[in-house]
Amino acid sequence: MEAHQWMIHYTRQTEWIDRRGIFLWIAFYAGGLGGGLYLVSLYFNSLWGMLISWLIIAVIKGGTHLVYLGKPLRFWRIITRPQTSWLARGFIFVMLFVFFGAIQMALTYWLPGSTAEIVFKVMAGIMAFSVALYTGIILKNIKGVPFWNSTLLPVLFIFCGLLGGFGLAVVIALNGGDINLAAAETGSRWLLLANVLLIGIYLWQASAKENTSKQSVLEQLRGHSAPIFWIGIVLLGIVIPLGIALAGLIMNHMSSIVLVTGVACEIIGGLALRYVVLKAGAYKPLVAKPQ
Amino acid sequence: MRWGMVVDLSKCVRCYACLAACRIEHFLPMGINWPRLVALETGGDSPTVSTYSVRCNQCKDAPCVEVCPTGATTRREDGVVTVDQDKCVGCRYCVVACPYQNRTFLSKDKDQGFFPGRVVTDFEKAGKKLYKHQIGTTEKCNFCAERIDAGLAKGLKPGIDREATPACVNTCPARALTFGDLDDPNSEVSRLIREKKGFQLHPEYNTDPSVYFIDGKIGQSDEPKVDDKADKEPEAIGVGE
Ligand code: SF4
Numbered sequence: 001m002e003a004h005q006w007m008i009h010y011t012r013q014t015e016w017i018d019r020r021g022i023f024l025w026i027a028f029y030a031g032g033l034g035g036g037l038y039l040v041s042l043y044f045n046s047l048w049g050m051l052i053s054w055l056i057i058a059v060i061k062g063g064t065h066l067v068y069l070g071k072p073l074r075f076w077r078i079i080t081r082p083q084t085s086w087l088a089r090g091f092i093f094v095m096l097f098v099f100f101g102a103i104q105m106a107l108t109y110w111l112p113g114s115t116a117e118i119v120f121k122v123m124a125g126i127m128a129f130s131v132a133l134y135t136g137i138i139l140k141n142i143k144g145v146p147f148w149n150s151t152l153l154p155v156l157f158i159f160c161g162l163l164g165g166f167g168l169a170v171v172i173a174l175n176g177g178d179i180n181l182a183a184a185e186t187g188s189r190w191l192l193l194a195n196v197l198l199i200g201i202y203l204w205q206a207s208a209k210e211n212t213s214k215q216s217v218l219e220q221l222r223g224h225s226a227p228i229f230w231i232g233i234v235l236l237g238i239v240i241p242l243g244i245a246l247a248g249l250i251m252n253h254m255s256s257i258v259l260v261t262g263v264a265c266e267i268i269g270g271l272a273l274r275y276v277v278l279k280a281g282a283y284k285p286l287v288a289k290p291q
Numbered sequence: 292m293r294w295g296m297v298v299d300l301s302k303c304v305r306c307y308a309c310l311a312a313c314r315i316e317h318f319l320p321m322g323i324n325w326p327r328l329v330a331l332e333t334g335g336d337s338p339t340v341s342t343y344s345v346r347c348n349q350c351k352d353a354p355c356v357e358v359c360p361t362g363a364t365t366r367r368e369d370g371v372v373t374v375d376q377d378k379c380v381g382c383r384y385c386v387v388a389c390p391y392q393n394r395t396f397l398s399k400d401k402d403q404g405f406f407p408g409r410v411v412t413d414f415e416k417a418g419k420k421l422y423k424h425q426i427g428t429t430e431k432c433n434f435c436a437e438r439i440d441a442g443l444a445k446g447l448k449p450g451i452d453r454e455a456t457p458a459c460v461n462t463c464p465a466r467a468l469t470f471g472d473l474d475d476p477n478s479e480v481s482r483l484i485r486e487k488k489g490f491q492l493h494p495e496y497n498t499d500p501s502v503y504f505i506d507g508k509i510g511q512s513d514e515p516k517v518d519d520k521a522d523k524e525p526e527a528i529g530v531g532e
Pocket residue numbers: 346347348349350353354355356372388389390391392393394431498
């Protein structure tokens with residue numbers, strides 16, 4: 001880009017995806033995946049699923065987000081100010097989930113069926129949902145990036161997290177875990193369809209909204225992010241898992257290797273979705289170009 | 292009282308003195324600028340270059356203040372939006388939320404010294420003592436709040452007395468920058484905005500910037516812009532590099 005063109009064109013945000021921004025991308029995805037898996041695990045009452053989701057949120061989500069901060073040792077300033085912003089609330093959701101989830105798993109293991117177990121399941125479930133949701137709200141609230149500024153974004157992130165959750169539930173079931181394989185597969189298929197629909201609506205409404213968000217959509221469809229969009233989201237995240245789901249329906253049986261491949265593709269698709277959403281977020285030119 | 296600035300686009304001569312003055316005033320690391328110059332060509336066959344001297348707009352409804360989870364970014368009573376680097380956790384939410392892209396996260400590579408690995412100049416040594424910049428936190432223009440405060444304490448008037456006025460305004464050789472109280476209808480800034488139809492950047496964000504522009508042909512709110520043409524097919528984003 002020529003020096004004189006600086007900021008008179010659409011400029012994409014870089015802070016939350018380039019260089020160390022990669023940590024934030026992983027944190028955002030891990031929040032969705034962990035939250036989604038916990039909710040799916042509650043549905044199946046799977047202790048294995050709960051443990052894995054707890055690890056994903058506590059270690060990957062919490063860890064990468066902390067590493068991303070310029071001054072991680074000051075993170076306590078964030079968690080003591082829930083009134084300030086959704087970023088603060090998000091950190092609190094993560095901490096509360098880790099706390100409630102740990103107690104809930106202990107209760108499920110030693111005191112299954114107790115009232116306390118149910119109470120903690122509800123509380124950890126609410127926190128897991130909030131962890132999966134808040135990253136979408138953070139982006140939605142940024143009015144300078146019109147592509148993100150949509151109520152559909154948190155919904156998309158939740159559904160994407162649930163899809164990943166059902167995918168991991170399939171893997172747990174295949175490994176002899178406490179989950180019904182057929183039910184997990186069915187859930188996975190429905191969530192996949194819902195995600196395809198949501199992604200389509202999201203891109204359509206973003207391109208219809210105004211020029212800057214249309215730019216963001218074009219950036220994904222034919223700009224620098226296009227390979228990640230077409231290969232990561234469309235091929236790996238949608239076409240291959242859909243093909244496997246359809247084949248499973250027709251043949252009534254699928255080998256474990258194929259199913260695990262499908263789940264891996266779904267997870268790569270989810271990562272790619274978060275990546276292009278962050279990468280393609282663009283600002284309006286600072287000063288409008290003359291005609 | 293609400294401090295504000297008026298940038299006269301017809302007077303700016305693109306000398307970059309405002310950037311230099313700010314660097315000296317705040318001992319800015321080499322990798323960052325608080326004010327910036329945006330230059331653009333206009334006029335098709337016989338193009339002329341127009342320049343915008345931009346800096347943090349000290350927005351009245353500042354998105355950066357709204358999103359800061361630590362209370363590091365606040366708006367003072369006089370309208371200046373400041374960052375307390377001792378409180379900033381470096382989450383960069385404010386950097387992303389500023390629709391004018393006026394904030395910079397100070398990473399290590401942006402503060403490698405003027406002559407990396409060779410010599411630390413006396414100017415840099417003085418800066419480390421007088422104006423600390425913390426790596427891992429966020430920075431932006433603060434309308435030289437330290438000059439305003441020190442000047443007011445001495446009974447001086449920002450915008451009129453040089454000692455109490457932002458460094459870039461003092462330095463501008465073309466007198467393109469004017470500083471003063473937006474709440475005072477008799478101040479020079481209020482008069483310029485009133486008489487010369489001062490306009491703010493992107494008023495549609497409802498941020499109510501305290502920096503106004505006058506006498507510019509581009510971007511005036513009553514002029515058609517490329518962005519307004521719904522039928523124009525936009526190009527893919529140039530990815531900014
Ligand atoms: S211009 Fe940006 S950094 Fe300055 S007050 Fe407004 S939102 Fe905050």
